[in-house]
Amino acid sequence: MNVVNLLVPERIRCGVHVTSKKRSLEVLSVLLAQTEGEPTDRTIFEHLIGRERLGSTGLGKGVALPHARVDGIKETRGALIRLGQPVDFDAIDKQPVDLLFALIVPKHFTDEHLRVLAALAELFSDHAFCERLRSSQSVEEMYQHIMRWQADSPGS
């Protein structure tokens, strides 16, 4: 799994100010919907919020991984935001969330995205890694941390 391939600096935001879970998902949807001829950010948002209705994608310790399968997009794509102020996300540990990685996957993809999600959950459960992202001052710095993790992690 290659997180770098999912992510470009244009889809990372640092120190975003939002006041609710819903707003944070809207920001992520806008970042994810950049290509012409693909579903709009509204559609992506509906899919993400639909997933949250099943149960929060908050992993605990301030991290959330919203995700959805969306018809019409061409490739698996991620977006990462760090919030200036943590928002309540109904996470399992009831702690507010300030790191969010959203993943959208083409509808026709079978099981690959499950493995991608599992790998992301693994990555974001690394406390030191999350702290590095939290202490980053810029998008570039956040991107560097992810690249570095990618290079350091064995077997990828």
Place this chain on the structure above:
Amino acid sequence: MAYTDQIVFLAGFLLTLSILASIPAERSGVPVLVIFLVLGMLAGEQGLGGVQFEDVATAHLLGTMALAVILFDGGLHTPLSSFRTGLGPGLSLATAGVVATAIITAGCVVLLYGDPWLNSLLLVSIISSTDAAAVFYLLRARGLELHPRVRNTLEIESGVNDPIAIFLTVVLIEWVLQQHQATPAGLLVSLGQQLIGGAALGGAGGALLTWVVNRLPLPASLYPLLALSGGLLIYGMSAYIGGSGFLAAYLAGLILGNRARLARRSIQRFHDGIAWLCQIGLFLMLGLLVTPSDLLQVAPKALLVVGAIIVLGRPLAVALCLLPFRFPWRQVVFISWVGIRGAVPIVLSLFPLLAGVPGAVVDFNLVFFIVLISLLLQGWTVAPVARWLSLQLPRLHPDARWIDLGIPSDHELVICELPPQCPALNAPLGALQPPYGVQLLALVRQGCSVPVTPQRALQARDLLYLLVPSADSSVQERFDHWLDEMGAQQPESQRRFYGEFTIGALSPMADFAAIYLSKPIIDAQPDETIGDYLNRRLHNKASEGDLVEVGNVMLVVREMDQRQIVKVGVKLPRPPAS
């Protein structure tokens, strides 16, 4: 006089040593019951103590009494809610399972050793029951939070199967001595008498005892003693009229432990101590009774019988008896493995000695050796095997002390300590949300009482004082569950066990499938919720920690309220290694 003093000194010395020895034993994982047994052997005729103890009749008397108390205590600590999932399979294992284990293992002994069928059956019947003391102890030891249905099944089995083993042993002894003229019908009548007599007296006696405890005004310290004497009385009465005393004692304890309203917690705490005393005394005494050098002669045969029962007898019998209950294979494997033998077989092996069966001494040593190996091998490995089969839930029950208030107020006081690393840490008190009806009275931090305000953040090692209604068992169950949640371990091990995400069981299965599955679910029904689907796949016997595979995703039952599934974990396939 000098002799009496010596005995008192010796008893005190051995007890103290046993209690102290249990600390390093617990740390190193050596089953503590083995330590008692070995200490007994060390004190015995060939050990350092040089104590001569060959009085089989006394050993039998004391052993039986200790077993009665241990079973009574086991009943006292079994919540009735555990019968919801464990009764059927537990009873099946305790009855048919015991017989099947005996027949299969005896077959192996006959084939391998060419012993006569009758003698082999007698030997195997003696060791056919699992040990309540060992099972209760190992399953409740700190650090092992087992899958609930598996634990309930094992506990109920071990509480109920002794009467069957005792019955088999007694009948076979009569047969071996050729005193038996009874027909198969007569046997069945006799077995029925044991079971029905024991159940009836245990039920009625337990209800009566509970009524007396709830009504009689007594000094607080006398309630536990009243309970203990009542338990012994019920055992004795049942055994006297030909019923099973052990079954009666277990049932009476079960009723008292669930229905007593006045002094339940002090009765339970007292019996904890008494049951420990009985276990230590029992195993020490049996260690004293055996002649260690005789064990070597029977070692090869003992190893073989243990092998036969662990590898063939128990697994086959368990698989057979659990067939109607459709347990997943992991649970069947675990239940097969936890067929721990304990004091019951050793006490039972005294029966043939007392009855004068030829070769009984050999059998006693053989049984002793078998139990020693079983305790060591299985006792040592219960926790790792549970982990390996992922039947261990990732949490630690927080230390909670239940205190009855001693006045008929229908409330109990619970003091619990917040474990380090629990998810509630740093959360404000207002977010704790104990179940409806439960009141948070006080918060004690480092020995000082701190005002209870909704904003106050919790810290590790904080003591919570809670008032819990005692009359409503569903509130207690919810409260227990709430405690479990507090003791949940760090997200890491939670994620390993329950999966990456948690979803509500009331969501439509179709919504779940749209996100996680690439193919439609063949066995899904329209408009089904995730909870309904899981219940159907689990044959309406869902229990926390149950796994159901859907496509490439695993659904894990994460939280239950009574019979309802509330939360479900989603476990994704492992990321590729390369």
